[in-house]
Amino acid sequence: MTYEQFKQRYRYDPANDILGEGxxxxVFRAVDTENGSxxxxxxxxxxxSNESHSLKHEFETVGKVDPHLNIAMYDECYRFSVEWAGLHDFAVLExxxxGSLDKIIKNHSLTDTEKHDLAVGILEGLRHLHTTGAQxxxxxxLKPRNVLIQKWRGKYVPKITDFGLSKFSDSISNSVISQSFKGGTLNYASPEQIKGEQIRRNTDLWSFGVILHEIMTGEVPYKIDDSSESTLRQVYERMNSQSLPESFKNVREPYASIIKKCLMVNPNQRYRAAEEILLEIRQTPNSPVPPASPPIPSVAPVVEAKADQTEIFEDSPFAGLGKAADSSADVQPLKEASVPQQKDLKESDGYVRSKPKKTSNNTPLIILVGVAALVLITASVIYFGGDKKEDITYQTTDSTTTAAPKAVADTAALAQKMDSLFNIPDYQKYAQISLQDSILxxxxxxxxxxxxxxxxxxxxxxxEDRDYMSSVCKAILLIDPKEPKALSRLEKIAMY
Incomplete structure (x- = not known):
């Protein structure tokens, strides 16, 4: 794919569609014109000079990790040389x-159950990362800004992302304090990272302990405003004595003990693996931990639609890279398409056809009207045909040129309506609407x-779990009535 083709497919306004920066x-919000998502x-x-910290390297690192419920995967990554901006990587993800966990913590009053779900989800993601492959x-x-949040069936599902500094743990390595640690990341970095000492897997568990403290109390345990020697010396003293904020006293067990053991300065005294923390939560009454989620295959939809060739932004996507932008700005909503009633559903699929209304027999009158119309059309063609050929050809050509953009706009509007139903969630209505477009x-x-x-x-x-699974399976069967796994799940539900 060329840079021009990329711009034609993914549309966004750099000034108004920015989601975040580091x-x-x-990161920008964009519309995929091939499927309207x-x-x-x-x-x-x-x-x-530092290819290991490139976005392409991050994409390749995550690509070696099996798909998982609590890991956000990239769909694609491209590298383009842009004349006015130099070499850049472009990664596409869902x-x-x-947004991310930091917004949830700041803007929502979390219940105990929600806090539990977030903690367990992050741990499940870390366990998967730390045990993937042989190394x-x-x-x-790891920090709240690098944990994206999805909500389904009323539950928060955290998804770990941003693997720019990730390393395969084939050997214990030294941490390099780069620009990544600016903007508050020092608050989540382990003591060995800040000092540039050797790190291991449980470095991530220190960061988890900080995040867990923030989830439970709304604040980080050790706030580091700068990396000056005097500031770090004071913070190290507090870390060594585990002098935690007053709000920590309100954290209930087992989370209080987990936080303290995660925040051990000596890595040898810290938890060694995420599984140990999950086991501790599991053994605590009223703190059930669901079994590990199976890998989720990332099946890409087959896309055959031709991309709309109409450019919608005047500036390059790099125009806003050096400027401040309002991250709260919203994308202009697409026009919502009307949803026609389904007309081709069969009775065998569980739908009953409505009985046709009785009508009077007007066949003779219809025949007479048809003959008269035919005579008028023939006379018009004979009289006007020779003079109007150019006009007719021009009108046909004009309508053809506008058909493709209109089709793309309709698909995009339909996709937006579907996304809204999916997030409610109303899966069966979501499935019904998808039948109007083969790509969707x-x-x-x-x-x-x-x-x-x-x-x-x-x-x-x-x-409630059976009801939820049933609604998903019935939605699947609206699209594919013979989908075997959906049929099998419904059979299991029927046995309860």
């Missing part, structure tokens, strides 16, 4: 409307199949 670049585009300059991956930059239908089927895999994590023991 040391590695910026909303995606996030991460743009980062390439420093050829758009999460709720495992150490994230090294395939996309909807993929998302629903993945949603069923996510729901498998909770089992069928409770009635």
């Amino acid at each position: 040391a590695f670049g910026k 909303t995606v996030a585009i991460k743009v980062a300059p390439v420093n050829m 758009y999460y409307p709720l 495992g991956v150490v994230h090294r930059d 239908k395939q996309r909807a089927l993929t998302k629903l199949l993945n949603k069923a895999l996510e729901a498998d994590k909770f089992g069928l023991e409770y009635a």
Whole structure:
């Protein structure tokens, strides 16, 4: 794909569609014109002298990790040389409307159950990272801003992202304090990272302890305003004595003990693995931990639609890279398409056809009207045909040139309505609307199949879990009545 083709497919306004920015670049909300979905585009300059910190390297690192419920994966990553901006990487990933964990902590009053779900989800993601392959991956930059949030069935699902500093733990390595540690990341970095000492997997567990403290109390345990020697000396003294904020006294067990053991300055006294923390939570009454989620295949939908060739932004995507932008600005909403009633559903699919209304026999009158219309049309063609050929040809050509953009706009509007229903969630109505477009239908089927895999994590023991799984499976069967796994799940539900 060329840079021009990329711009044609992914549309965004750099000034108004910015979602966030950091040391590695910026993230924008964009529309994929091939299927009308909303995606996030991460743009980062390439420093050829430090390729290991490039976005492309991050994409390749995450690509070696099996898909998981609590890991946010990139769909694609491209590298383009742009004349006015130099070499840049562009990564595409799913758009999460709720944003990252730091926004949830700041803007929501979390219940005990929500705090539990967030903590367990992050631990599940870390366990998967640390045990993937033969060596495992150490994230090294875990913080609330690098945890995206999805909400389904009323529960928060954290997804670890931003693997710019991640390393395979084939050997214990030294941490390098780079620009990544600016903007508050020092608050989440382990003592060994800050000092540039050797690190291991449980470096991420120090960061988890800081995040868990923030989830439970709303503040970090050790606030580091700068990296001066005097500031760090004071913070180290507090860390060594575990002098935690007053708000820590309100943290209940087992989370209070977990936080203190995660925040041990000596890595040898800290938890060694995420599994140890999950086991401790599991053994505490009234703190059930769901079983580990199975890997979720990331099945890409088959896309055949031709991209709209109409440019919608005047400036390059890099125009806002050096300027301040209002991250609260919203994308202009697409025009919502009307939803026609389904007309091709069969009775065998569970739908009953409405009986046709009785009408009077007007056949003779219809025949007479048809003959008269035919005579008038023939006379018009004979009289006007020779003079109007150019006009007719011009009108046909004009309508053809405007058909493609209109089709793309309709698809985008339909996709926006579907995304809204998916987030409510109203999966069956979501599935019904997808039947109007072949591309959206395939996309909807993929998302629903993945949603069923996510729901498998909770089992069928409770009635609400069975109801939820049933709604997802019925939505799948609206799109594909013979989908075997959906049929099998419904059979299991029927046995309860």
